[in-house]
Amino acid sequence: MNTAEQQTAAADTKITKGTAAESPKKQIVPGLALVATLAGAAFFLAQQSWFQRMSMGPLTLAIVLGIVAGNTVLRNQPIILANGIFLAKGLLLRLGIILYGFGITFQQISAVGVNGVLLDATMIASTFAMAQLIGRRWMKMEKETTILIGAGASICGAAAVLATEPVVKGRSDQVSVAVATVVIFGTISMFLYPLMYPLLNMTEHQYGIYVGSTIHEVAQVVAAGQAISTEAANSAIIEKMVRVMMLAPFLLILANIRLPSRSANAGVGKKERQKLVIPWFAVLFLAAAAVNSVIAMPSMATNAIRHVDLFLLSMAMTALGLSTQVSAIRRAGLRPLILAGCLFAFLTVGGYVLNRLLIS
Template sequence: MSKSKTVPENQLNKTGTIHCHPLLKLFPGLILAAILTAAATYLSQLPLLINMGLSVLTIAILMGIIVGNTLYPSLKPICGNGINFTKHYLLRAGIILYGFRLTFQQIADVGIAGILIDVIMLSSTFFIALWLGRVFFKIDSQTVMLIGAGSSICGAAAIMATEPVVKASSDKVAVAISTVVIFGTLAIFIYPWFYQLNIYYQWFPFSQVEFGLFSGSTIHEVAQVVAVGHTQGNAAEDTAVISKMIRVMMLAPFLLLLSDYLSRVKSKNCVNDHGKSPITIPWFAIFFIVMAAFNSFHLLPEPIVSSIIAIDTILLAMAMAALGLTTHISAIRQAGTKPILLAFLLFIWLMAGGLIINKGIHHLLS
């Protein structure tokens, strides 16, 4: 009679079940995130969603939320490790590779006016978010900072990049991203409508390039900027995208300054602190700048850069899907209307204040 095979003792855990290598535990979650990303990629190519300016990142988190509140609870025991890995490590890898979308030459393309407008809009929008969110709406600081980052820089990508710095929960991130989706989508319809009305009534003298700067410096998502600029001609679209990418480039210094600020606040609030607490440096933000600098030298062939950008989109979409899977709709409901109202007021500032700042800077430098 043949002897039955026994499992070596070192492959058994404390419960007597077969021990699985930690890396193997990641695969189910990675596969689930990849499936959702593939579906989101397909949907993002549909003409209707393209016209709405919904990027693959936005669709990925929406699909993640749907699956996360229906099927995922039963899949969590086998997929949880991979989803957490995706949400943390693939996110950081995606932000680092995001630098390949940028070059420092883009800064020169919009000139001093474009840079000043972007700096003023970013800083003013974020500080207004802090003031309104904390003083007026009494919203928790993490949610306020996430909404402020999403509105002032580059939408969902900025929110995802800010999450590790402020150490926010998935539910708060989802709330912040929902505000970007709502008002960024509204911008796709309002901005072209305003541009056509302005041509008819001649409220403000606006060239295509000036409208492109206005759009790029005030609209939330890159995809939404492309959708708006495309309706007004090539000059408006090109300028809008470049202006927007400069805002994206400001993400890294923003994260470094925010991290330094939070570290200082933590030191002051520490009763038993015997010295300054160390600054938590978001290293992925440093590498983001390094990648942008490297890409500025054009050392890699364009097809390779395009492939890197495609991989980056996949990584970020998988991270968004993972975020959605761990988001509870009940928590979004509990957040109430205050985050939406905050984002609405920021949207008004981006349009009205952005218009005033754009026209003022052009007037000063003309």
């Protein structure tokens, strides 16, 4: 699959030892410049009255511009753009989420409550179990593919897929298919949820919890929340961060379930567990919220952080759009799309029912 990760890997192989000190910087700049330009265009369009009436903010417009560009003039993206795009949708996204913490207080986090934590745990367990039931038992798909798709849908999208791969030893094509399904259905969710909001009979806080507990990617959660209000976005990102932090225990459980069946060597199991990924950006998000909760920051500083944060998130959304190729739908094949579609329906409908039961 022609994903940004594969393009980045291909680009890395062309870096010679003699230019290792300067070549990475040169390869990052073109992609970042492209992403920043499109993000700037999204900011400009968001100020126009027509888009404001449509409630389309810079985050939503950024991914739209990215998808349009990525499937037209940049359909065959030069490898020189790959590193910058990959950096924007990875590191810059996480930096944007950390900075978002400076607009959150522990009082707001506590509003999620025990029920919010229970909701996330229930959604992860039920979505992942459904993936195994439908994918492995009913559709007879490869277990690695079903586990990767299930992890991406239930926890935090592509990041969960990539973190799960070392545990399940998935092939590169299985990882690519799982990432493609996350991007496709997560993007649909990002546009669908704001349209459904008037019909949901939810407060902005409840809607935000619903978004954070059911949409795939962190960036998609931010966009779907911001499309309604700042309060909705705050609740959404807090709930999503709780979900993201459940990635580490999920991987530990998955490793302990799977590793004994693959090797009787205890040392192998220990080696695998050392590869587990801790979502440090979620921890730093909490640290930023802690600072904002105990220190009264000057309004000039908070405004500056908010504007920088919004631009970083817009760059991440643009990069995600550039990496969303329509051709990925064809490459993924029918069965993975059916499985991901079933999980999307469960997250949307089943998640709504659970939210109504647990969140007041």
